[in-house]
Amino acid sequence: MTRKLFGTDGVRGTANTYPMTAEMALRIGAAAGRYFRNDGSNEHRVVIGKDTRLSGYMFENALTAGLTSTGMNVFLLGPVPTPAVGLLTTSLRADMGIMVSASHNPHHDNGIKFFGPDGFKLSDEAEAEIERLTEEGTEPAQANNIGRAKRIDDGRFRYGERIKGTFPAGMRLDGLKVVVDCANGAAYRIAPEVLWELGADVVPVGVTPNGTNINDNCGSTSPRTAAEAIVTHGADVGICLDGDADRVMILDENGRVADGDQIMALMAGRWADAGRLAHGTLVATVMSNLGLERYLEGRGLHLQRTKVGDRHVVEAMRAGGFNLGGEQSGHIVMTDYATTGDGLLAGLQFLAAMVETGKRASELCHVFETVPQMLKNVRYSDGKDPLSDQKVRKVIAESEGLLSGKGRLLIRRSGTEPLIRVMAECEDDGLLAQVVEGIVAEVQAAAG
Secondary structure, eight states, X not given: OOOSSEETTEEEEETTBTTBSHHHHXXXXXXXXXXXXXXXXXXXXXEEEEOSOXXXXXXHHHXXXXXXXTTOEEEEEEEOOHHHHHHHHHHTTOSEEEEEOOXXXXXXXXXXXXEOTTSSXXXXXHHHHHHHHHHHOOOOOOGGGOOOEEEOTTHHHHHHHHHHTTXXXXXXXXXXXXXXXXXXXXXXXXXXXXXXHTTOEEEEESOOOOSSXXXXXXXXXXXXXXXXHHHHHTOSEEEEEOTTSSOEEEEOTTOOEEOHHHHHHHHHHHHHHTTOSGGGEEEEETTSOHHHHHHHXXXXXXXXXXXXXXXXXXXXXXXXXXXXXXXXXXXEEETTTOSSOOHHHHXXXXXXXXXXXOOOHHHHHOOSOOOOEEEEEEEOOTTOOGGGOHHHHHHHHHHXXXXXTTEEEEEEEOSSSSEEEEEEEESOHHHHHHHHHHHHHHHHHHHO
């Protein structure tokens, strides 16, 4: 079936606008309850976490109502990072986990992400079936079989202990001053706590959520605030998380940003040297820079590309038996430790590299020279299909010819917003601008 609700990463949209309404959340929760409570027993469990958006209260309650109406028992974690939901789904022996978050999006958006009992995000097939059940309608449980809801007050502490357990035994962060920007999001308490407990001198940023300031001029999508804090406090390194803490950007002691590609390159090289990079392969998406691919080839390693979205990265990792992957945007997936992208985990692994090597962040942040890359987005209206326009298709074909042997071109629809993303890479800056701007102009015209 054609999916209408689920996008690249669950259901997402503007709060109180279809499909992100309380009514739809209740229906989705009831459908998910039907999907997982397939034997009619009252032993089925679901854990629900959320970030700090104001609308999170509404969706948490609506989902709980839908789930309990079908006989599911609900554990409420409150504000926790997305990877904590994956972890606690398995440790609490739950049938599924739900994270209420729109990740790096502004506060007025929200989303619903699903995890299976193994802690990994649900497959396309499972999401399609839940969507079908949402359309079909609910089947409420008998009155004496309605589920219960219980709040788990120590969820973030359980996650924190697990994260500290991934840090090398006996290693401490004494002497390191670390700026951690939590984007006024889900990790606003646990990230500074974990770093302080490991011995770091912590400078917290973005730790005063008010429901509407998540990702607002802070976090991985806006690292300037953290960069200024690094310079002001003379910090050694910065860790910038996004709203649900499954992404990270690392900043060196000068405030320069290293994106997910640079972090993955560092980890792939270190793991390869230690003989622990499974099959000598890193998994990344089509958005990762050509420079990363060239770096890996120079090390005798392989880059396997996937569609955009960390769930596609994880699916490829599981299918191929790989243990390291991620996205340029900062999702770093290390399946030796976690089932999904984990910004704090990746940040700790970077700090471990600093301690082990004795090198400054600037010496570790910039592993390869990036090929110049330009990305522009074009918004389009519902019902429009700019990529089917003949003029758009013609200019794309011409641009591919111009870049042949010199770079690469990627045109795609966003899975979370009505955007056409136009990305190209080329070492000739003039040709790069010519190609991207030419395509954007035609897409804009077709989009009206």
